[in-house]
Amino acid sequence: MRVSLDLPGSPDRTRVVVAMSGGVDSSVVAGLLKESGYDVVGVTLQLYDHGEATHRKGACCAGQDIHDARRVAETLGIPHYVLDYEERFREAVIDPFAASYAAGETPVPCISCNQTVKFADLLGTAERLGADALATGHYVRSEQHGNRRALFRPVDLDRDQSYFLFATTPAQLDFLRFPLGGMTKAETRAAARAFNLPIAEKSDSQDICFVPSGGYADVIRKLNPGAAEPGHIVHIDGRVLGRHDGIINFTVGQRRGIGIALGQPLYVVHLDPEGRRVIVGPREALLTGRLHLRGVNWLGDMPLAEVPAGGIDILARVRSTRPPMPARLMVKDGKVVVDLAVGEAGVAPGQACVFYDGDGDGARVLGGGWIERSEHNAEAEIALGKLVSRDSAVAAL
Incomplete structure (x- = not known):
C-alpha cells in the first residue's frame, strides 16, 4: 500500500522522520513510507525508566519498546536513532502531571507530551536531521486548507486520537503527517503482518505510559510525598x-x-x-453546564477575537471516550467559555475541552483548551461556594 504525504518533490528526495514508539501503529507508518519510496529515518525517544513500567505489557517509550523499534527498523532497512529525552519528559510532562493531580485536578499527560516533547522537541530534532516532515502513528487526519493544513477526525472513529492533539499549532501541522488517518486499526494490523514486522501482534500502549501499575496515587506519592x-x-x-x-x-x-x-x-x-x-x-x-478554559489553542478560520458577542455553535468533547456534543463557544473578557447544551457529569479542572465542527468521520478540529473551572447546576454552585469559601477550620477538626 503506497501513501502520499502531499509534499513537494519526489518521495526518494523527501526525508521523513518517523516517531517510532515500538508499537504497531508507528511501525506500520515507517513501513508504509519506506514502501512508498520516501527517505525514512526512525527516531525513538526514551522517555522514562521506572523499573516495572519498562517491562509492563502495553507500556511504551522505554525498555522492551525501544528494542522492538530497533528490530522493526532493521526489518525495514531504515536508519534508527534512540534519543534520551528522560530529563525533558520529567520536566515537561511528569512533574506538571504530579503537581496538577496534587492540586485536585485531573490532568491529561498524553496531551502535554504531544504538546511539548513530541511536537516541539522532536519536531525540532527532525528539522535538524534535514527532514521535510515528521510522521506519527496517530489516528487523525490533516489536509491542506487554504494556505495552511487543518486537523480532522480519522476514518476509524473508534481509534480517534484528535482529542489528544488539540494543542498542535498551525505551524506544527504544516510539518506533521498522519498516514494512518485514512486507515482502520484492522487494516493497520494487516499491514504489519504484510511487512513481516516482529511486533504485528503486539498489544496497544496504555494512555499513561509512565504509571507502572495504573495507580496514579503511587506515582504522586513517589514524586511528591507531601501530597498525600x-x-x-x-x-x-x-x-x-x-x-x-x-x-x-x-x-x-x-x-x-x-x-x-x-x-x-x-x-x-x-x-x-x-x-x-x-x-x-x-x-x-456533578452536572456541569459551563466551562471556563485556559491555554486555548484555536485552529479555526475565524480569529477568536472576532467571535461575536453571542458566541458560535460548536461541538465539544470533554473526554476522549465521549463523542463531540453540541455546545456554544464564547469569548468573555479575553477568556474562552463553553456552554454545553447537555450537562456533563464528572468534569474536572485539568481535563481538556476540544472543539469540532461536526461529530463524524472528517469533522474538523477547531482547537481546544484546558478546563480551569466548571460551573455546576445553580443549587450545587451555591452549596460549593459556601464550602470552598470557608476557611480551613473544617479540615482542622
Whole structure:
C-alpha cells in the first residue's frame, strides 16, 4: 500500500522522520513510507525508566519498546536513532502531571507530551536531521486548507486520537503527517503482518505510559510525598462524613472506593486541596453546564477575537471516550467559555475541552483548551461556594 504525504518533490528526495514508539501503529507508518519510496529515518525517544513500567505489557517509550523499534527498523532497512529525552519528559510532562493531580485536578499527560516533547522537541530534532516532515502513528487526519493544513477526525472513529492533539499549532501541522488517518486499526494490523514486522501482534500502549501499575496515587506519592495529606470527606450540604488519606486518591466523578455508607450513592463532586477536603454529593450535583478554559489553542478560520458577542455553535468533547456534543463557544473578557447544551457529569479542572465542527468521520478540529473551572447546576454552585469559601477550620477538626 503506497501513501502520499502531499509534499513537494519526489518521495526518494523527501526525508521523513518517523516517531517510532515500538508499537504497531508507528511501525506500520515507517513501513508504509519506506514502501512508498520516501527517505525514512526512525527516531525513538526514551522517555522514562521506572523499573516495572519498562517491562509492563502495553507500556511504551522505554525498555522492551525501544528494542522492538530497533528490530522493526532493521526489518525495514531504515536508519534508527534512540534519543534520551528522560530529563525533558520529567520536566515537561511528569512533574506538571504530579503537581496538577496534587492540586485536585485531573490532568491529561498524553496531551502535554504531544504538546511539548513530541511536537516541539522532536519536531525540532527532525528539522535538524534535514527532514521535510515528521510522521506519527496517530489516528487523525490533516489536509491542506487554504494556505495552511487543518486537523480532522480519522476514518476509524473508534481509534480517534484528535482529542489528544488539540494543542498542535498551525505551524506544527504544516510539518506533521498522519498516514494512518485514512486507515482502520484492522487494516493497520494487516499491514504489519504484510511487512513481516516482529511486533504485528503486539498489544496497544496504555494512555499513561509512565504509571507502572495504573495507580496514579503511587506515582504522586513517589514524586511528591507531601501530597498525600489526610483530611475530611464532606457532604455538599456541609456535613463531615469521615476522613480520607489524601485527595490524590480521588477524582471528580468517582463513585466507588469513597469509603462512606450513607444509604444512597455518593460521588466526588469537588476536591479542595487547600482545605484537604473531598466534597461528595448526589449525582445531580456533578452536572456541569459551563466551562471556563485556559491555554486555548484555536485552529479555526475565524480569529477568536472576532467571535461575536453571542458566541458560535460548536461541538465539544470533554473526554476522549465521549463523542463531540453540541455546545456554544464564547469569548468573555479575553477568556474562552463553553456552554454545553447537555450537562456533563464528572468534569474536572485539568481535563481538556476540544472543539469540532461536526461529530463524524472528517469533522474538523477547531482547537481546544484546558478546563480551569466548571460551573455546576445553580443549587450545587451555591452549596460549593459556601464550602470552598470557608476557611480551613473544617479540615482542622
